[in-house]
Every structure is written in structure tokens, then in C-alpha cells.
Amino acid sequence: MGSIWRRVTGKRRPEEAVEAVRRRIEGLRDLVERNNEVLELIAKAGEMLGGEYVFDRNTLATLAQELEAATRAVVFDLNAITGDRYPELVDALKRADASVRATLESRLFVPEADVVMPLEDVGEELVDTVGEKMARLGSLKKLEGCRVPDGFVVTAYATRIFLERAGVAPVIERWRSGSTAEREAGLEALSGELRARLLAAELPKELSRAVRKALEDLRRKGGDGAVAVRSSAIGEDGELSYAGQYDTRLGVAGGEVLEAYREVVASLFSTRVMRYRQSAGLDAAQGLMAVGCLAMVAARASGVVYTLDPADPLRRVLQIAAARGLGRAVVEGSHAVDRFEVSREAPHGVLFRALAEKDEIWAVGAAGRVERGAIPAAQRSLPSVSDEELGSLAGTALRIERFMKAAQDIEWAIDGKGRLFVVQSRPLRLAAAAPEAGRDLAGMERLYPVLMKGRGVVACRGVGSGPVHVVTGTEEPDAVPPGVVLVARTSSPRLAAAVAQSAAVITDIGTSTSHLAAIAREFRVPAIVDAGIATQALRDAGEVTVDAEENVVYAGCVRELLDEQLLRRATFSDTPEFRLLRRMLRKIAPLNLKNPRGPNFFAQNCATYHDIIRFAHEKAMEELVEGHRLVPRPGDRSFRRLELPVPLDLLVIDLGGGVRPAEGPGPLEPGRIASGPLQAIIEGLRTEGVWATGPADMDLDGFMSSLTRSEALTDQMGTRPDLNVAIVAADYLNLSLRLGYHFNIVESFLSESRNDNYIYFRFTGGVTEMTRRARRATLLRRILAEHDFIVEGSGDLVIGRVKKIPFEGMVERLRMIGRLIGYTRQLDILLRDDRSVERFVRSFLEGKYDVVSGRDEEDERRRRGTR
Amino acid sequence: MRGKRRILILDDEPIVCERLKPALEKSGFEVETYTDSQKVIDRLTEEKFDVLVTDLKMQGPDGIDVLRFAREHAPATKVIIITGFATVETAREAMRSGAADFIPKPFKITQLRDLIVSLTGGRTD
Numbered sequence: 001m002g003s004i005w006r007r008v009t010g011k012r013r014p015e016e017a018v019e020a021v022r023r024r025i026e027g028l029r030d031l032v033e034r035n036n037e038v039l040e041l042i043a044k045a046g047e048m049l050g051g052e053y054v055f056d057r058n059t060l061a062t063l064a065q066e067l068e069a070a071t072r073a074v075v076f077d078l079n080a081i082t083g084d085r086y087p088e089l090v091d092a093l094k095r096a097d098a099s100v101r102a103t104l105e106s107r108l109f110v111p112e113a114d115v116v117m118p119l120e121d122v123g124e125e126l127v128d129t130v131g132e133k134m135a136r137l138g139s140l141k142k143l144e145g146c147r148v149p150d151g152f153v154v155t156a157y158a159t160r161i162f163l164e165r166a167g168v169a170p171v172i173e174r175w176r177s178g179s180t181a182e183r184e185a186g187l188e189a190l191s192g193e194l195r196a197r198l199l200a201a202e203l204p205k206e207l208s209r210a211v212r213k214a215l216e217d218l219r220r221k222g223g224d225g226a227v228a229v230r231s232s233a234i235g236e237d238g239e240l241s242y243a244g245q246y247d248t249r250l251g252v253a254g255g256e257v258l259e260a261y262r263e264v265v266a267s268l269f270s271t272r273v274m275r276y277r278q279s280a281g282l283d284a285a286q287g288l289m290a291v292g293c294l295a296m297v298a299a300r301a302s303g304v305v306y307t308l309d310p311a312d313p314l315r316r317v318l319q320i321a322a323a324r325g326l327g328r329a330v331v332e333g334s335h336a337v338d339r340f341e342v343s344r345e346a347p348h349g350v351l352f353r354a355l356a357e358k359d360e361i362w363a364v365g366a367a368g369r370v371e372r373g374a375i376p377a378a379q380r381s382l383p384s385v386s387d388e389e390l391g392s393l394a395g396t397a398l399r400i401e402r403f404m405k406a407a408q409d410i411e412w413a414i415d416g417k418g419r420l421f422v423v424q425s426r427p428l429r430l431a432a433a434a435p436e437a438g439r440d441l442a443g444m445e446r447l448y449p450v451l452m453k454g455r456g457v458v459a460c461r462g463v464g465s466g467p468v469h470v471v472t473g474t475e476e477p478d479a480v481p482p483g484v485v486l487v488a489r490t491s492s493p494r495l496a497a498a499v500a501q502s503a504a505v506i507t508d509i510g511t512s513t514s515h516l517a518a519i520a521r522e523f524r525v526p527a528i529v530d531a532g533i534a535t536q537a538l539r540d541a542g543e544v545t546v547d548a549e550e551n552v553v554y555a556g557c558v559r560e561l562l563d564e565q566l567l568r569r570a571t572f573s574d575t576p577e578f579r580l581l582r583r584m585l586r587k588i589a590p591l592n593l594k595n596p597r598g599p600n601f602f603a604q605n606c607a608t609y610h611d612i613i614r615f616a617h618e619k620a621m622e623e624l625v626e627g628h629r630l631v632p633r634p635g636d637r638s639f640r641r642l643e644l645p646v647p648l649d650l651l652v653i654d655l656g657g658g659v660r661p662a663e664g665p666g667p668l669e670p671g672r673i674a675s676g677p678l679q680a681i682i683e684g685l686r687t688e689g690v691w692a693t694g695p696a697d698m699d700l701d702g703f704m705s706s707l708t709r710s711e712a713l714t715d716q717m718g719t720r721p722d723l724n725v726a727i728v729a730a731d732y733l734n735l736s737l738r739l740g741y742h743f744n745i746v747e748s749f750l751s752e753s754r755n756d757n758y759i760y761f762r763f764t765g766g767v768t769e770m771t772r773r774a775r776r777a778t779l780l781r782r783i784l785a786e787h788d789f790i791v792e793g794s795g796d797l798v799i800g801r802v803k804k805i806p807f808e809g810m811v812e813r814l815r816m817i818g819r820l821i822g823y824t825r826q827l828d829i830l831l832r833d834d835r836s837v838e839r840f841v842r843s844f845l846e847g848k849y850d851v852v853s854g855r856d857e858e859d860e861r862r863r864r865g866t867r
Numbered sequence: 868m869r870g871k872r873r874i875l876i877l878d879d880e881p882i883v884c885e886r887l888k889p890a891l892e893k894s895g896f897e898v899e900t901y902t903d904s905q906k907v908i909d910r911l912t913e914e915k916f917d918v919l920v921t922d923l924k925m926q927g928p929d930g931i932d933v934l935r936f937a938r939e940h941a942p943a944t945k946v947i948i949i950t951g952f953a954t955v956e957t958a959r960e961a962m963r964s965g966a967a968d969f970i971p972k973p974f975k976i977t978q979l980r981d982l983i984v985s986l987t988g989g990r991t992d
Contacts, residue, residue, distance in 0.1 A: 044973075054882075054886045054887060054972065054974055054975075054976060055882075055972055056878075056880035056882055056972065057880070058951040058952075058972075059951055062951065443895070549977075564893060576882075577882045
């Protein structure tokens, strides 16, 4: 990669070279600052979704403007630093701007995608491609204890192509150009014409081919190939408010799926739906959907379950409607059905039952077709489901409610083998006004014992209840049962999977910016971090309730708080503002370009603001890697060699305020370093035992120090020198180390204002073969993660970042990095197997650094044994 | 001994009222919300409130009008201004007109709650 940096430093006088370094570092610092600004805005937007903030539509428009401006600055800085090497990033930015604006203006924006996707491959992140209904069903398919039929989704992208080919747009345009009265009068004709076009138009070949193949795959998984064809609307106010407006076809034989697809798509423009859109203040003729095709369940019984009574949620019961055969009677409300109310507490006893006289049954007959049959008189009043089945249905429904974090309206079916299937789940709309009488939530402290109050920081708002499960340092995260209140010493990212399934999380140590806190927010798990004494105070507490709003932990299960939260969520999370924010976030926050070594790490693949700034930051850092090939010349006073009591040559370039002036020329002693971050790292490097020099390992040490001793200043051979350089200012450090073949960058800003503080750590390479290098990377990832770094990268690349840590915490972590540099210097050679990784991680965390010198106990034993 | 502190909330964006009411009730306040500023002016003459939380820009009487009315007719009611168009000038104007405090949107529920608690000297007497 050609670098201006190299050209500049190669040709100009040394002072100018330093000036060039200064300019680039300033550009980089601006980029990092703006990069952090974007990350902060994204984080704030994410937090707003978590319910902490009060905001309105104007807030969202302002947020979008700020994001656009800050991201633009990052792109500008990168191109300034690199001499306009990334024009594609400017285009990516324009695309990201357009998609966010389209969202704000409620225009439909459909990302390119496959025309057909298997249901098991879709999830909430693909909601713009597969619609809300199928996105939810896809995530439920991955949820343990929840069976969803196999199937596939014809994506919104495919539907868009179909609509284009069918020539829908010109017809709508013609209608739109009329006066209000003409449009009203012409609505029915418009609907008819669009429908006729969609039924007559040829389907795109790639679409029919993909559907046929997906049907074959489905048949191979079992079943007779008949499917239910269901709409899954995109955007607008989602499928919640459109419930029942679009067509659904049940029992469609394989050969008729494409025709059913047309029919379902045509329902986008039914007169009823268009009038509905109009009444909601939306564009009548604007709509798009994905279409799900799910294997038909040969249902013995089916129906609907509400996890709460929508009219009176505080009764705390599940309501179940059931019919024999297919659920058509239940959903359409056309025939008498059995009704039950079931307790929300295990074992979910039946509290109420009303059995109907059921005289007919819809069932899946030959070739998967839906047929109507009569029920013999003697069987008409038998219950359609057993109490046991009601119990297991309740259990599954509540599991889904916990996962979705809101009351649910679920369609289900039980097949001939007694297997329970979930075929749809959506938020249940509850009566807005909950009964007020006797509700005094501020008085809970008088009713329930308070175990902990006002300790630590709320990282994710909410209320959760369950038995306390304390995690010690060594416990395998798999051993954590779901539904517990997870109480841990540190916010170790090892716990991520357990957090996602917990009722709430509390940690003694940790920050609200840690990876674990981000996971908690992602899964809306109430979380309190930095609570100091939780593992002690709650150890034997049993069942507790965590109120991560008022920051109180109560003994026992505080029903009042849990109910209130369930109601509140249901009443605000489907407001237009929240839906809009959620849609905006999907265009802004996902990070697709995680791995700089990945095959897609190119500017043109940046889809979101997050992608763009990540790409820019990485490329700016790479530019600095190039930059450190600069060669100081004899007599150049800008480069000062630091005198260290360890075998490490380090040249220091001061941008201002990073080095205290001295009287004479002489060497630069550590005491003269005024740069806070470098000072801390040097302290770490000088920690006793970290820089191993055991006599037993003289050879090894000699070998390594020949690599770590940079020969830059004495190089006579004309080969490229490897330099260890620290570019410093009073509050800033950019350290790049080339130790052997390792390349390590540490960049940090350290001040009293915690919001500005960050550490960026990047490591690549190694002198040994790939597996050992990867082990070393694993070790680094583990250790960094234990210190709250968010860690990324693959293979032998490690990127760790941490930010917004208070001064003392920063100094502590920088010292740790100093120790880590010394400790891992020669680890590759000692990392003989995967087990040794664990051993070295543990030793480091326990402060036993001299394992590296070969004097650790295990080696000692081995040595004694062989003697 | 008095009952709960009484809070009046005025914002023409329904979402703001929908969010604040349950959250402040949970914290032990009695809360009334309105999207129409005239109604709030009426309520201020009818009953006593400890705190009025009002948006600035609205149809009809705007936040400053409501603030001035409250200062004149219900001087014991503390007024907090919340706005999405926060500039130094609007803040100064609000404070000059007698607002007890000024919070730009978006804000954290806890931030408003803590402010109300400090203005009323506690949640309940």
C-alpha cells in the first residue's frame, strides 16, 4: 500500500517529518473523536429503545442529523489522512444517509437479498427483508422448547422485483395524479386493476425457480409438501395493526404455491387494506410484504393463546381458545370454540373452562388440502385439548413472553403425535389504562425486605425476578440455568450466553459500557453493574426481584413491579415513535464489517453508519502501521530513545507536553515522561517478574531480546529497521511495537473526564506457526475481555477497545497492558497446547508473571520428575 | 400529613405523556397529563399542583404562556420546561420567566424524577 507518510518522511528533513507525523496524528485524533461521537449517538439511540429516555419524533430527526454530520466528518478525516484513498466510502455514506432519511420519511426501503430464505436462517435483524411476522417466527425457531414448522420466506426483495415486473408503479402513479375526489372514486378500480396485473403477470424466473427448490427441500425434511402461505408485511406500522388485513392461504399443495403467492401479494392492494392505510394517514397504495411458506401441521387441535387477559391484565391468567382440527374457526371467530383460563404459575392449572358444542372440523385431508368435516354428535362437547396439553401450551407461551419481553398473542397447533407447534406470535395489545386502585409502587420497600439499594449503576432498565445464581470465577457458563437472577463478580464476557437467558443480572465489578452490559440491553435483561457487594449480599437470598429502574433488590417475588413492567412495555413499545426508532436503528447500528481480515472488509460493503466508522478507524490505524517505517537520522533530536530497565528499545516522539524538558542532551529517563498513558504502560512494563530473565532460559531470552532490541539506530546493513515508537502528548499515546514479528498498537487518551477516555489495542502476527499464534491471540482476547475490553478479530488478529473509564480505571488497565506486553513477549514458544492458554491466562490474572521464565510449578515438577 | 406530591404534565406529543405518567407514578407521585395547553391553564386555577412539567412549542398558548400564567395564578407550583429545541436563548427566556429548571429532550426519566424530588423536597411528606 503506497503511503504518503513514507514519501514524506523519506524525502524531507527530519523536523518536517515530525511535523507530518503531528498533522497525521491530529487528523487521527479528530477521526477517533468523531468516531466516538458516532458510537455515542448509536449507543444513546440504543438506550432510548431500552426505555430510559423520553423522546418524540423531533428528537429522532435531530438524532439522524447529528449522526449524518459526525459520520461525514469521519469519512472526511480518513480521506484527509490517506490522501483520498477511499472515495467508495463517500458513496457508502450517501447510501446510508438515503436509507436513514427514507426511514424517517416512512418510505419503504428494501435491501438487496436472496429471493428465498429458509426460515431457520432468518431473525429479527432481517426484518426489512422478511417482514416482522417471519422475522419473529425465525427467532422463535431458534428458541429452545419452542417448535416452529419448517418453512421458507419469499423475501420483500423478491416481491419488489415482482411488483416492478408486473408494472404496478405506473398504474399507481396515474391514480395518484388525480384530485382527492378522483382518487377516492377511483380506489376500487385501482384495486381491481392492480390485482388483475399481479394475477396475470409472469413471475420472475429466479423467483419461481427458488420457490420450487425450497419446496423440494421442505419435502425432503418430511411432510407431504403442503404449506400455509402467510403474508409478512414490511415497514409501516408493522403487522400488529394490519392483523388479519392480508390474505393467508392454508393447505396449499406444492404445485399451487406460486399462485397462492400472487394472491397473497395482491392483497397488498385490496380496497379494504388501502382504505385502512388512508385512515391511518398513510399512502394508500404504498405497501410491501414478504411471504412465508410453512409446512402445514396436520393439526388435531389448534387455536390461540393470550399470555394475559387483554381486557384486564392484572388478573394474571392465560387465555386459550381451542378448536379441533385447524385453527381457522378460532382465528376467524366463525364457530363456537372451547375457551380456557390457565394459571401463569407452574404447573398451570385450569382456572376456568367453557366447552362449546363443536359440530364441524377443518382438517388437513388428502394431499394436504384443507377440508371441512362434521363431528359426530357424541363427540361434540368433548374438550379439544387435555389439561396436560393446556399446561404445556401455557409453559411454551410464557417462555415466548419472556423471550419477547412483552405479553404475546400466539397461534398454535397440536398434531396427531401430540407435538405442539407455534405458527405465529405477536405482541398482545393490552387495555391501555390499568386499574389504578391500591397501586402504590413507591411503597414496595415497606412490603418487601430490601436486600440492596442504590448500589452500582443501572446498565439496562427493567424489572426481573428469579432465584439468585451466583457465578464464581471458574464456573462454566453452560451450567447457568435459564430464568435466574445472575449475580457475578465481574462482567466477564464469558457470561454473555447466560445473560441472554437470565431474568436479571447484577455484577460486583464492571461498567455500563462493557460487552456484557451491551448484551443485556440487546436482550432487554435488567442489569445493574458495579454493585460492589452483590455476590456477598445476595449469596443465600433465594428468590429475589431486581428493580433496575429504582435500583433496588427485594427479597421474594414482587408481583406488583413485574405486572407494572409487563403492562407498561406493552403500552409503549408499539407506539409510532418506538417503531420508528427501531427501524432507524436497523439502518444505523448493525455492524456487518467485524473482521478486518474478512473477505467483505471493503468500503463498498459498508451498509450502516457503524460499518462506515469502523472501516474508517481500522484503515486510519493501518495507515499508522505504514507510518512507523519512518527512519530517524543521526542527530535527529525529535526522536528520543527511552532508557528502560528492560530489553526494549523505545523511541519517543513528543507532540507537545508528553516529555519534561531536560538540561542536557543525555538519554531520556522514564521519570521525564509526562504523558499519562505512556507513564502507566511503563509502570506496567517494569512490574517485577513481568519481564522474565530467568537463568534457565538464557538462550531463549537471548534469542528473543535480539528480536526485541530494535537495531534502528545502528543499522548498517540497509535492511528495513523495526522500530518501537511512542508518539505522545500530555494526555495521549500512540504506541507501536514491533517485537519480533508481532505488531502491536496501543492508542489511548487519558484524562480526568471519563467520557473522553479510551484504549485501543491491536495485535497481529507472531514468529511461530499459525496455531501457536492463534493461541497467543486467544490468550490476549481472554485477558483483555476480563478487563472489560470489547474484543474482536479472528485468527492471530486481536482488536480490543474500552472507553469511558474513570481515570484510575484507565491507569489500572494501561498498567495491565504494560505487564501484558512484557508477559506475552515470548509466549508463542511456550504455548504448547490449548490447555496452556488457560494456564497462562490464569497466572496473569493472579499476578504470577514468572511462568514465562519457565519457573512455573508445572514445568518445575516436570523437570524434577525427569531428573 | 399530606398525600402524594401532585404533578401536572403538558406536552402536545402524546408519547411524552404516555411515558412520564406511569414512570412518575411508580416513583410515588400523583400525575395528570395533558396535550392541550388550555386545559392545563384551567386545571391550574381549579386545583393545587406541586410541579408543572411543560413543553415549550405548542399550538395555542405555548409553554412560556403557560409558565407565565402559572407564576401569576399558582405561584406555589414549580415549573420545569422540557423542549426538543434547546438553545441558550430559549433556556434564558424560560428562566427569566420564572421556570425552576430547563431540560432538553431527549432526557432520562430518572433525571426528571430526581429534579422533581429535589424541587418538592421529597416524594411525600
